[in-house]
Amino acid sequence: MEALLDATDDQMALLADLVESLSVADATVNAMMAARDGLLALAGRLAVDIAAQGDHPDRGDMTTRTVAAEIGQALRVSDRTVERRMGQASVLVDAFPTVWQAQGAGRISAAHAHVVIEAGSGLTDPAERAAYAAAVLPLAEEESPNRLRPLAKRIAERLRGSSIDERHKAARQRRRVWAVDADDAMADLHLHGPAVLVHAMTDRLAQMAHTIRTENRREAADAARSGIPFEPDTRSIDELRADLLADLVLTGVPTAHDSADGLLGSISARVTLTVPVLTLMTADGSPGSAESSLGLGNPANAHEGTTSTHNGQASAHEGPTSNHDGQTSTHDGRASTHEGTPRLCGDPAGVHGAPTTGTASREAPPKNRDAQQLVTATPSRPTHSGEASSHQRASLPPASLDGVIPVDASTARMLAAHATGWDRALTHPITGSLLAVDRYRPSEELRRHLRTRDERCRFPTCGLSARRCDVDHNQAAASGGETSADNLSTFCRRHHMLKHHSPWQVAHHAGGVLEWTSPTGRSYVDRPPAPHTVVFAPPAEPWTTADDLLNAAHAPF
Known part of the structure; x- marks a missing residue:
């Protein structure tokens, strides 16, 4: 009762004006959102009409994708997001037109409309939907969305013609599991089921x-x-x-689904981590180990750096190259959780040690079985005195999952400790650009190079991991296209199909740069992500100590 006793008449008048202005602004925003939904629904109808003219066997799916991709690039959002919004807008405009009109008139908010549609999603008969909207709209104009939800569900339940058994049988077909990335190297696992x-x-x-x-x-x-x-x-x-x-x-073993010979029980989980190797080289917490492993300070032993793995142990010998190129290596293999922890062995090298980024492979072992997993690691940076400062360690990029999600160093080191193989990605120490990924099998080497370079689907706004994508010739091999990094890119199955079965066109330029041209002639350029590595400032004078090299290191972002 005493909260506003000290307010003056002018302040109370100002508060009243603010409330009125905010109400008008909110109504305007909701009306504009309703207008956007109308345009999205119209775009969905346009796609269906275009598909109907050609009697497409996919019932307009590819046409809808093409239209969504065109809109998505203009709005700078994923075409999947646009297609989902188109579907939601179509339900609002076509199935619940009175609700859409109420939002457009500013009588209800977009949140109210979402609650009404969500609660009435099980109503399939137009007459039932109309009766439901007529009953729930007066409540929506009076109640908040959270108070409206149970009321709307109660009304929808009363009007539904089908039983709970029939609805549950249909709902079971929508059961699924999905993951959502969160902050601080965490993620959420969701299950929608009975x-x-x-x-x-x-x-x-x-x-x-x-x-x-x-x-x-x-x-x-x-x-x-x-x-x-x-x-x-x-x-x-x-x-x-x-x-x-x-x-x-x-x-665990899925006993209710496994085959007689235990095929499912033998499947192991896989993850892909990437981290500059400097962090891994100080994984024991001793900064001096990086200087020892790099072999810096002994210019008499200058030779090209190599990385190898054997019997569950990794040894890294880094040395200079004439152009200060950075290197990273990976060798596949199977590792038991009981195998020895990999160690980084110092080998006297030259004064220009090349930075590397390791990517190792390992799977989570089911019940003590050997397994394979993909890992990458990065070490913190030692000072000349042998002590690494927190500022120096913080300046190095952390480990990452699929090149996007940060992973804490202890988890990366733990996974790296049980990995018998590494992919070595050769990166330029100044620009950080990917130069090569070496491996024994040429075809696999090229695939690894593309996964490391692209990291994700190369359609603009798409972020699906490259390891879940197809490798595609931008110029078809049948028409003379080379099977090389200059003509190959990773596309998710959705955008792979879009490239071949829609008017979208793509041109492959130097450095893995792709230029997409939309059906309406708009141009969108997609560049490879910045490599997850350490780069060095060009030295005015040759590096002669570990301090010189490590103090020049910085993240490429």
Whole structure:
């Protein structure tokens, strides 16, 4: 009651004007969003009409993709996002026109419209949808979206003609699992499935977590009575549930789906990490190990750097090259979780050690089986005195998952410790551009080069990882196109099909630069991502110490 007692008449009048202006602005914004939905729905109709003229067997799917890609490039968003918005707009405009009109008139917000459509999505009969909209719109004009949701669901349930059994049978076909990247090297795993199974899974995880907690407390009490040192498990129930789920998924065997010869049980998880090798070389926390591994300060032993792996141990010998090119290596192999930890062995080299970025392969082992996994590592930078400052370490890029998602150094080092093979990516130490990826098999070498260069689908705005993409000839081999990095790019299956079955055209320029031309003649350039490596400032004088080299290192961004 006392909150505004001290306010003057002018301040209260100003507050009233602000509230009125914000109401008008909000209504205007929602009206403009309704107008955008109308345009998106119109674009969807246009795609269907164009496809119908040619009687396309895909029922307009490729035409819709083409139109979405055209709009997406103009708006600088993914064409998948545009296609999803087109679908949502079509439902709003075509299935619930009165709701769309109410939003356009500023009577309800876009959030209200979303709640109304979501709750009424199960209504398939036009008469049912009309009755539902007529009943729910007056409530939407009075209630907030969160209070409207249960009311709208109640009205939709009353009007539905199908039973819960029929609706559940249809809904089961939409069950799926997907991951969403989060901050701080974390991600979220989502499962959409039958409620009984999801709650049963949650309950089993909770029982296991509480059992671990109870047993740990009992062991701690026994140790205390016996005077035996005991390190308790301090994980929370939430942490235990998350760790148990990861353990079950990565090491468990799907007995209800596995074949007689256990094919599914033999499948292991794979991840791809990349990190400049300098961080890996100080993985033991001793900055001096980087100087030792680089072999700097001994110009009498100047030779080309190499990297190799054998029997679960990696040894890196770095030396100078005439143009100060950086190098990175990777060799595939299978590694057991019980194999020896890789070590970086110092070999006297020259004064111009080349920076490298390692990418190793390893899979999460199911039940102690050997497995293969993809990893990359980066070391922190030592000073001349042998002590690395936090500022220097922070200036180096961290490990990354699929070249995009940052990964903490301890996880990267742990995975690298069990990797028997590495891909070495040769990068220029000044510009950081990718020069080569060496490997024993030429065809695989080229594929690795493309995955390392492209990192993702090369259609503008698409971010699908390159390891999940197709390798495509930009100029068809049948018409004389070379099978080389200058004529190959990674495209996800969606945009691979778009390139070949729509008016979109692509030209491959030097350095892996792609120029796309849309059906309406607009041009969009897609450049390879900046390589995940360390680059060096050109020296005014030759480097003679580790300090000189490492102080010149900086991230390429």
